[in-house]
Amino acid sequence: MSKALLEVKNLRIEFPNRRGLLTAVDDVSFSIAPGEVLGVVGESGAGKSLTGAAIIGLLEPPGRIASGEILLDGQRIDNLPYEAMRKIRGRQIGAIFQDPLTSLNPLYTVGRQLVETVTTHLDLSESAAKDRAVKLLEEVGIPAARERVDHYPHQFSGGMRQRVVIALALAAEPKVIIADEPTTALDVSIQAQIITLLKRLCRDHGTAVMLVTHDMGVIAETADRVAVMYAGRVVEMGPVADVIHKPQHPYTVGLMGSIPEFESDRERLIQIDGAMPRLDAIPQGCAFNPRCNKVFDMCKTSRPELMAAAASRAACWLHDSRLVRSDSRITRSESGLAR
Amino acid sequence: MTTPFVQLKNVSKTFDVSAPWLNRVIERKPQSFLHAVSDLSFDIQRGETLALVGESGCGKSTVARLIVGLYASSTGSVMIDGQDMRIALTSNNEAARALRRKVQMIFQDPYASLNPRWRVADIVAEPIRTHRLIPDGAALDKRVAKLLGYVKLTAKDGEKYPHQFSGGQRQRISIARALASNPEFLICDDPTSALDVSVQAQVLNLMKDLQREMGLTYLFISHNLQVVHHIADRVGVMYLGRVVEIGDKKEVFGAPQHPYTRMLLDAIPDLHMTGKARTPVAGEVPNPLNPPSGCAFNPRCPRKFEPCDKTRPELVNIHGRQVACFAATSAQNSATETVMTLS
Numbered sequence: 001m002s003k004a005l006l007e008v009k010n011l012r013i014e015f016p017n018r019r020g021l022l023t024a025v026d027d028v029s030f031s032i033a034p035g036e037v038l039g040v041v042g043e044s045g046a047g048k049s050l051t052g053a054a055i056i057g058l059l060e061p062p063g064r065i066a067s068g069e070i071l072l073d074g075q076r077i078d079n080l081p082y083e084a085m086r087k088i089r090g091r092q093i094g095a096i097f098q099d100p101l102t103s104l105n106p107l108y109t110v111g112r113q114l115v116e117t118v119t120t121h122l123d124l125s126e127s128a129a130k131d132r133a134v135k136l137l138e139e140v141g142i143p144a145a146r147e148r149v150d151h152y153p154h155q156f157s158g159g160m161r162q163r164v165v166i167a168l169a170l171a172a173e174p175k176v177i178i179a180d181e182p183t184t185a186l187d188v189s190i191q192a193q194i195i196t197l198l199k200r201l202c203r204d205h206g207t208a209v210m211l212v213t214h215d216m217g218v219i220a221e222t223a224d225r226v227a228v229m230y231a232g233r234v235v236e237m238g239p240v241a242d243v244i245h246k247p248q249h250p251y252t253v254g255l256m257g258s259i260p261e262f263e264s265d266r267e268r269l270i271q272i273d274g275a276m277p278r279l280d281a282i283p284q285g286c287a288f289n290p291r292c293n294k295v296f297d298m299c300k301t302s303r304p305e306l307m308a309a310a311a312s313r314a315a316c317w318l319h320d321s322r323l324v325r326s327d328s329r330i331t332r333s334e335s336g337l338a339r
Numbered sequence: 340m341t342t343p344f345v346q347l348k349n350v351s352k353t354f355d356v357s358a359p360w361l362n363r364v365i366e367r368k369p370q371s372f373l374h375a376v377s378d379l380s381f382d383i384q385r386g387e388t389l390a391l392v393g394e395s396g397c398g399k400s401t402v403a404r405l406i407v408g409l410y411a412s413s414t415g416s417v418m419i420d421g422q423d424m425r426i427a428l429t430s431n432n433e434a435a436r437a438l439r440r441k442v443q444m445i446f447q448d449p450y451a452s453l454n455p456r457w458r459v460a461d462i463v464a465e466p467i468r469t470h471r472l473i474p475d476g477a478a479l480d481k482r483v484a485k486l487l488g489y490v491k492l493t494a495k496d497g498e499k500y501p502h503q504f505s506g507g508q509r510q511r512i513s514i515a516r517a518l519a520s521n522p523e524f525l526i527c528d529d530p531t532s533a534l535d536v537s538v539q540a541q542v543l544n545l546m547k548d549l550q551r552e553m554g555l556t557y558l559f560i561s562h563n564l565q566v567v568h569h570i571a572d573r574v575g576v577m578y579l580g581r582v583v584e585i586g587d588k589k590e591v592f593g594a595p596q597h598p599y600t601r602m603l604l605d606a607i608p609d610l611h612m613t614g615k616a617r618t619p620v621a622g623e624v625p626n627p628l629n630p631p632s633g634c635a636f637n638p639r640c641p642r643k644f645e646p647c648d649k650t651r652p653e654l655v656n657i658h659g660r661q662v663a664c665f666a667a668t669s670a671q672n673s674a675t676e677t678v679m680t681l682s
């Protein structure tokens with residue numbers, strides 16, 4: 001594999017509050033090579049967006065990086081001053097945020113916002129920038145882009161606004177794209193178009209993409225590798241086909257089982273009972289233990305780190321080679337995903 | 340059949356998207372209008388879930404906003420439980436207030452719909468206070484805690500502000516708020532789009548449980564067709580501001596009749612296709628400022644024939660659902676076809 005373009009090492013994000021420190025992201029590490037798409041999935045509130053925000057230097061205080069490093073092309077960027085980071089953002093790292101409205105200014109037309117981003121980072125004249133703005137809107141599937149470029153964000157539908165945000169992130173041809181739920185508000189067809197666009201950027205320009213989404217179909221289609229997050233940590237990481245079809249961590253198994261399917265006629269969906277722990281009440285040992293149907297003594301006392309598990313790595317004691325527990329290993333048929 | 344709980348009759352919404360007057364004069368631009376929703380009619384029975392699906396920008400959220408009265412319709416009427424929504428929104432009598440309590444909406448953009456300066460407990464309690472359902476105090480706190488519990492948040496989370504939550508958690512806050520006033524009709528605009536599949540399963544199960552226990556009626560907008568398949572009784576497929584196919588979920592998903600519905604179903608990603616690309620609906624997304632003549636789908640339609648770009652097909656009853664397509668109706672080969680309005 002070629003050298004990593006983006007590297008996150010032992011990232012820890014904390015929120016100081018009245019009662020002490022909340023750890024929202026704990027010891028998260030991953031790397032993305034040029035042209036690679038890393039899918040990030042996981043429970044709502046697991047820390048996916050915060051990890052993305054930390055990478056682009058937009059963690060909102062009082063949240064802060066408590067320890068760890070973030071490297072772009074081998075250079076540390078987590079300790080850069082604001083101004084230097086501002087130049088990297090947009091130009092080197094493009095970000096698509098989860099809330100499209102917060103990244104758009106309601107007072108300016110969509111075109112003006114695109115032109116501004118383009119001219120800040122690229123050496124283009126006003127009219128060339130406008131042409132590029134129209135082309136970007138066309139690429140993300142906005143019909144009649146030449147006319148609609150002069151409209152305001154509130155005149156666009158939810159999915160159209162999301163696509164404008166994507167166009168903004170791509171405007172300066174960044175090397176790394178952090179895409180946080182980029183296709184949630186899009187219909188399946190436009191979604192396919194956006195994904196084709198992202199994959200083309202990876203292939204042709206060697207762009208590295210961190211793709212946060214809960215849509216497993218999109219992950220299956222787009223990602224090369226997948227990281228699964230739970231309660232601030234990566235609990236499983238591996239090649240996409242393995243994580244989806246041979247999940248190794250009991251949380252991932254439950255996650256894959258909750259996907260609604262066309263073939264099924266069941267009245268209720270399978271769910272993982274219970275809820276993710278609050279940040280100030282993360283249980284000792286494995287954070288998933290109160291909800292895990294495979295839990296055993298060790299899970300309640302010591303916390304598992306990522307360890308080899310089939311073709312992936314999983315943070316689960318079931319995969320500890322020192323423990324002879326082959327009886328309770330998760331097999332493919334047990335996971336209910338053998339198809 | 341009893342009168343439907345929700346009844347839309349020939350509802351249209353046109354937006355004026357012209358450039359400012361001065362620019363129009365200087366740049367000689369004409370006025371321009373966008374027909375977001377055209378001549379839409381459908382019913383929803385009490386206790387039923389109707390899902391609306393269709394391309395991004397086809398008018399789904401506009402329909403939702405028309406129903407709750409956030410937009411005034413350009414033509415047509417919306418009746419809920421026998422009352423005209425437009426009258427209910429402007430008058431202040433007992434019946435109108437009761438209707439407003441009964442109809443609630445979950446917005447597509449969860450963050451923008453939550454007041455950033457309010458604590459979450461107050462956001463969730465707001466509909467209860469507005470409609471004076473429970474006085475402030477222990478009983479209200481208990482109710483708010485229960486609502487937060489429904490969406491897997493805790494009473495303690497109520498003390499925090501919206502920005503302290505993740506995207507999916509915010510979406511759950513807006514679901515809790517929508518349930519606060521014990522609504523009878525809930526309009527859900529992509530309510531689970533930001534939720535991971537395991538929380539999504541919990542929320543969908545909750546919605547079904549509530550429907551069973553309290554007879555709730557849902558209008559459910561989503562791009563996730565698997566979710567729609569799971570939750571809906573009937574499905575309406577929209578294209579460029581109009582319903583092109585509507586009927587029982589099993590009929591529409593099982594044997595789609597409109598070419599657009601077919602292409603939409605083919606574009607669904609699935610888990611078995613790692614690395615493969617899927618087929619998006621072919622052709623250009625139409626321009627709502629200047630829609631194609633005749634059937635709006637004709638430039639992208641593989642079954643297009645003579646009448647398609649001249650006349651607009653009306654919704655017609657075939658195969659147990661309604662379809663607006665000449666090819667589908669001529670295949671049905673019925674000289675006796677009855678052009679139906681939706682009621």
Ligand SMILES: Nc1ncnc2c1ncn2[C@@H]1O[C@H](COP(=O)(O)OP(=O)(O)OP(=O)(O)O)[C@@H](O)[C@H]1O
Nearest residue numbers: 024044045046047048049050503504505506507508
């Ligand atoms: N400003 C803040 N103050 C306190 N806690 C916060 C703040 N911002 C986020 N959090 C907490 O950090 C955790 C991780 O949030 P994050 O937004 O990264 O989740 P996520 O994985 O992106 O979830 P989702 O899928 O729902 O978007 C959540 O539990 C959230 O409540």
Ligand SMILES: Nc1ncnc2c1ncn2[C@@H]1O[C@H](COP(=O)(O)OP(=O)(O)OP(=O)(O)O)[C@@H](O)[C@H]1O
Nearest residue numbers: 155156157158159354375395396397398399400401
């Ligand atoms: N306030 C407005 N002013 C002008 N045009 C509008 C306004 N609101 C919506 N539109 C336009 O009306 C059309 C339908 O928008 P709507 O938001 O209903 O789409 P939608 O089906 O909900 O799409 P999505 O799936 O992307 O949310 C779009 O072309 C949109 O640009």
Ligand code: SF4
Nearest residue numbers: 286289292299316317
């Ligand atoms: S470590 Fe134990 S509790 Fe945690 S996921 Fe594995 S088996 Fe379950």
Ligand code: SF4
Nearest residue numbers: 634640647664665666
């Ligand atoms: S009416 Fe004609 S163009 Fe429209 S969907 Fe049917 S066959 Fe295609």
Ligand SMILES: [Mg+2]
Nearest residue numbers: 049098505506
């Ligand atoms: Mg998030």
Ligand SMILES: [Mg+2]
Nearest residue numbers: 157158400447
């Ligand atoms: Mg919408």
